[in-house]
Every structure is written in C-alpha cells, then in structure tokens.
Amino acid sequence: MDGARWQDELARLGAAFGVRLSGDALVAMWRHWQLVREATGRFNLTAVREDAEALVRHYVDSLVLLGIAGPWAAEGLLVDLGSGAGFPGIPLLVALGPGWRGLLLESQGKKAAFLREAVTVLGLDGRVIVEPVRAEEAGRRDSWREQADLVVARAVAPLNVLAEYGLPLLRVGGRLWAYKGPRVAEEWEAGRRAATVLGGRLVGAREVELPGGAGRRVLVEVVKEEPTPAGYPRRPGLPARRPLGA
C-alpha cells in the first residue's frame, strides 16, 4: 500500500471511531510505521508485517481510546507502560497534539533504543522522553511519581499488575486505560482489589469492534482517587511475581 492511500484509509477509519486526525499526524504515523517495519527486519518488534494490517491492529487500535473517552484537554502528560515499538503511546501523542508530553517506558534496551530513534525522526524530541526502565522503577522516582494525567498500556500485564505499575505514576484525578481483550472479565476482581489498595477505582470497560475482523478491543478505565501509599510500587519484578488482589 502506498503512503498516501494508507493515510487516507487511516483518516477514514479514525473518523468512523470519532477520531479526527490532522495531515501532520497522518504523515507522522506513516513514518513511524516505516521505522517499525524496517526495524522488524533486524529484531522482533511486532508480528505484523503488512501495511493494511498494521493500520488496523496498531494505529486504529491505539487511537480508538480518543473516540470513546474524553473530552481531551489541550495539554497533559501521557505515560505508555511497556511501549514496545510505541503502541499505543506514539499514535496517541501524535494525535493529541503538541500540548501533550509523553513518557515511554520500555524495559528492553533494544526496544527503548528503537523508541529513542523514532522519537527523534518524528520530531518529538522536545516533548517525548523514552526511559529504558521498568515501570516499577519509574513509579518510585520523584520526577515521575503522581505526575501523569493519562497512563496507557497494551499487552503488558494482567489488570492487577498493571494497577501497581500505573497508579503510582498518575496524579489524583488521572486515569489509567488498559487495552485488554474479551477475556478481561477473568482479571476483573483481582484488578478491582489491587486498584483499591493503590488509591484507584475500576470505573468500567468500553468495547470496540475493530474493522476488518481484527477482533474486539476492551478498554478498561481506572481512575486515581487518592495518593498511592508509599510502599508501592514494590521492587522490580515483585508486582508480577506476587500480584496484589490475587
């Protein structure tokens, strides 16, 4: 698929989900996909190879949140936990516009290096920071703790573990959106208990059918209602080994 057609198709599908994308945003997403596709030949960043499949499974999927939630403020801080090749963080930041700053957390060094390169090529240097650290470490640093307006994560961990990764980073009033699948019901109770311990509350879930048979996305909303107690997140690895609320 050529770049112009890919961008037209992304604009059309975005609009169908209530997401309006500027010309600059569409160009940036196409460039990002070129970088991902090229890097995938060198190491394993994504299983997706085809332009059309990436358009839906990576870009539309990342962006549907903007259509189902909001209204979105003109500025804020977004954290993407376990960003991998940059999903959903990079499409969201590009679409939200220059008022939004970003923190992409990715514990694997190679992927973090890719993200840094992508941020530079896309001209996002001034507003997006890549930290090659685990979410548990970032959540204990004063510079990032209780700062974010929005935390997102796709394909990283069960809800209760995500709650411990994400809630410490959110300011009171901020929201964690977990990109989940139809089986999230199995994670619900443990996630709810964990969120409560961490100053959060599971608000609910929104379901979206992705186009082209790409499956159903379930977006789970967690709101931060009180500061997270000082002992959380626990040391790296512990949230996944001894999950809260299990």
Ligand SMILES: C[S@@+](CC[C@H](N)C(=O)[O-])C[C@H]1O[C@@H](n2cnc3c(N)ncnc32)[C@H](O)[C@@H]1O
């Ligand atoms: C399956 S990949 C998903 C990547 C991307 N979110 C996506 O949906 O395409 C999960 C990523 O999360 C990262 N990860 C897992 N646990 C993490 C943690 N505690 N802190 C930071 N990154 C983490 C892994 O290194 C991996 O790149």
